[in-house]
Amino acid sequence: MSDLHPGDQLDHYRIVGLVARSGMASIFRGTDVRNNREVAIKVPHEEMEADPILFDRFKREEEIGKKLDHPGVVRVFDDEERSRRYMVLEWVEGRLLRQILNEQKKLPTERAIRITLGLCDALDYIHSQGVVHRDLKPENIMVGPNDQVKLIDFGIAANAGSRRLTFAKLTEAMGTPDYISPEQVKGKRGDARSDVYSLGIMFYEMLTGKVPFTGPNPFVIMNERLLNNPIPPREVNPDISPQLQEIIYRALERDPNKRYPNAHEFALDLQHPEKVGVAERAELSNWKQRRSPVARQILFYVMLALIPVLVFGLMLFLARNK
């Protein structure tokens, strides 16, 4: 919000400075004047407060935040009277996983595993509390100086429901296209296994420096994961062991029933990769085949055109062999 400046007092928090602005809210660094505790203050924008979907999301985020208490999840302070709507969060020292990935592209394998294990732990906790993140991405993860991680955003809409949206709001409603799970692309709500998939994509990205599915627009990127297989991680980065590659594939299974059923199983395999059996996977041999809806259509028409040719051939054959 433009009317808050460093030095201002908001109830009993003193604003120290603006940290970030997103489409929905501004995040300020602040100090609690009662105990000098550092906090982050998230103030929704005016337009957002007027939009029922976004505002719902903001309220939901606060509710979820208050319910959770785990070192891997940012704490939301439940307090007292407030003069306006805002959210007070624990101040987290560190950097976004997104910033780290932007700067370093690939992370060393040990570090990638360490971060992923931390995330598995946090996910396992939130799932046990009945919360599914549904929009897990590097932008929502803080990494501290010793690689301890914290999930910082639980913003995905609880129920976008019956309200119609235009294509421009696709990402807002469904989640980030790069990290979304296939079942969510198909319009399902998504469960704990969807978070495992998103984590799998991040693990892939940390090890190889790129996301597995790309495309010219969000819709194509989303659909890509229903049609094609990613480049095998070992093709991109030969340092990855076959066991790690197998773990990635198990997290990225298209069918949620074949995927790791929960973050805990994912973590177990990561801790003991030597125990993972590496099987021959179809994805390893056929990842170069690109399937696209257009190619399918062309194939369909070619087959259609072939029908009269076949019929004629058959007639010719019968006539000759009478």
Add this chain to the structure above:
Amino acid sequence: MNIAQLARKFGQALAPVRISISEANQNIEELAGNALQSSSSRADSASRSASGPMLDLEFVARTDVGRVRDHNEDFLGHAAPATPAQVRTHGWLFVLADGVGGQEKGEVASKTAVESMVAGFHSTKDGESHSTVLQRLVQRANAAIFDAAVAGGRSSAGMATTIVACALRYDRVAVAHVGDSRCYLIRNTKASQITRDHTIASEQVRMGLVTAQEAAESQTSHILSRSLGTELVANVETNDHQIFAGDVLLLCSDGLHGLVDASEMAALCGQGHDLHLAAEKLVALANDRGGGDNISVQLIRIRGVERMGMYRGRPYKLP
């Protein structure tokens, strides 16, 4: 809600318009002395010329706010031929738009779209192909909404609308649509959807990525893949169909087709049913099932057509 809004809502809901050309045809002498127009019923002395039958239709428009929403974002409109000659040169236009967007801006978008189309239809050239006309008019409506959104500043940003429009002349109907408002053609007690929804879920069905079953349950079935007002150039889909006497065209917003089956529509609007009653029953049915969105429906019954053939782009009368 202010009085003007109320008046508009009731004006739309309570005063469906019915038009009959054939009656006029029979009573030309009487009509010549009477006023041709009144608020609820209007007659057009259409086929005054002695050149045989003309396109003849009756229609009803009805919109309802539903049970849940507190304002109506749907908007309906039509352009009727002003003179008998215009039945052949211009024909009829029916438009239905369903606004999208918070902050009550959806209704601005749908109203702008419909008004722009109706105004534009009157000033088209004689005999211009309806598919071309509709393409151009929808683009114009898109630009009008886009301009309004830019002029309106922050609060209007992101306002959008769906649209479905059909233009009738001779024995053809051209249907243009953007978004998930639908047009059904009801013929011989069967209703067939002649528009395909522009939503994420139905695009995925078309690409073969999800099954129709999955799409029906999908959370993305309300996310529009195309809409008016969001981009500078709209992606319009137009189709052309032949019509016969007895056909009923049904334009509706998702408030109706989300809750009422095609078979139910066909049963209510079939031969011999009063259109007034049919429209009322459709709206009541949707309201009974929750009425979660604004419900709008426009029914057009074809009573007679003029059989026309085309040769080198010109219409020729068929025997």
